[in-house]
């Protein structure tokens with residue numbers, strides 16, 4: 001649905017030039033929620049704004065659907081941009097306009113008849129749960145409500161793609177979760193492709209299918225969220241994963257514990273099975289959980305544990321093999 005091919009973007013020229021994006025290629029599938037994570041200045045906003053050509057890449061091509069945006073005239077581009085909604089960290093609402101008028105604005109630009117506008121705005125108010133607030137002004141709304149207006153406005157013209165630039169970064173954790181649920185709902189109900197950027201791993205874990213990690217204008221790691229999260233390869237990715245994992249370094253344990261230390265990852269429904277108990281129950285092996293997380297990634301449960309096994313080595317080997325046979329990934333730390 002979105003095809004970026006060898007995109008680069010420089011600001012300025014000569015000695016003062018900043019190369020914000022360097023040779024990025026990215027392919028995002030229809031209906032996917034794709035996240036881009038990176039530290040401040042990594043080039044996230046620049047990359048996102050290249051998708052609707054709010055920033056024109058210095059080189060490379062941008063395709064959304066079947067349309068090569070970089071080839072279009074200004075008028076054609078204006079029309080194509082209606083298929084790409086966008087929401088912002090600071091909402092960017094018209095402060096002098098009511099909620100209803102903010103949402104109606106893109107429909108007026110598209111020159112829809114008044115009655116159609118009213119009907120569409122009513123639908124959108126309902127979709128984002130703001131029916132009771134239609135006559136209010138942005139200053140009378142909470143941050144979460146303002147972002148709901150932003151989302152409704154972005155969806156007004158039935159876009160195929162929604163771009164989200166740090167859409168929850170100005171919100172408290174509870175409101176963040178409500179907005180993330182709304183985005184997931186919209187993706188589900190409308191099949192809209194969502195590309196979001198964030199510096200919070202929590203956002204990626206909650207709603208994204210795939211993620212790209214960007215640093216210094218380049219993609220340093222990319223893959224299914226579950227894979228990237230459970231097996232981060234790049235140090236930047238590890239930083240982000242440690243934002244949400246309960247992750248003191250298990251190597252610290254190695255020097256202080258006398259048993260065999262094992263790290264295990266597991267994903268899916270087995271997360272909720274009594275696997276450890278079953279594996280040891282007919283043996284004399286004992287175990288202690290030293291560190292662990294059991295949680296969900298989008299809709300998939302997963303667990304990550306560091307466990308100390310104490311007992312006969314041969315018996316422990318059998319227990320570990322038994323766990324592997326059940327589908328757990330088991331690696332010995334010591």
Ligand SMILES: Nc1ncnc2c1ncn2[C@@H]1O[C@H](COP(=O)(O)OP(=O)(O)OP(=O)(O)O)[C@@H](O)[C@H]1O
Pocket residue numbers: 011012018019020038039040041042043044045046047199
């Ligand atoms: N309009 C501009 N003119 C000149 N340089 C810019 C411009 N916009 C961004 N940059 C530079 O490009 C680089 C990438 O900026 P960008 O805003 O894309 O980063 P970001 O990952 O979105 O950061 P943040 O998390 O702080 O929003 C930075 O070095 C920034 O200073």
Ligand SMILES: [Mg+2]
Pocket residue numbers: 044045046
């Ligand atoms: Mg930014």
